[in-house]
Amino acid sequence: MSQVFLCNRDELEPGTLKKVAGGDAGDICVYNLDGKFYATADMCTHATASLAEGDMEGDLITCPVHWGQFHIPSGQAVTFPCERAVRTYRIITTDKEVFADTSAESEEAELAAASPI
Secondary structure, X not given: OOEEEEEEHHHOOOOEEEEEOOHHHOOEXXXXXXXXXXXXXXEOOOOOOEHHHOEEXXXXXXXXXXXXXXXXXXXXXXXXXXXXXXXXXXXXXXXXXXXXXXXXXXXXXXXXXXXXX
């Protein structure tokens, strides 16, 4: 398991996101969706753009370049022109801190891969 510190739990309010340097994993975007944390690769799979610079609405992140969207929990591309999922990371939380396990996909991404639509 390879852990990357993302933020303190109280640092990221519900409905907000931020970009974090992820070392070998590259930049990571961490999201707080109603008190539950998620993490994806920061780079859009369609264009060279930082998802942290996009707009988050509900559980979707919109790329700031061509407005394609990804489902944050699973990483699935949901709006054209994005067609490939964005990499997700499993979240590990303590009482005060949030980490990404860069060696594991989120549980939601694993479920989506096991039962494609």
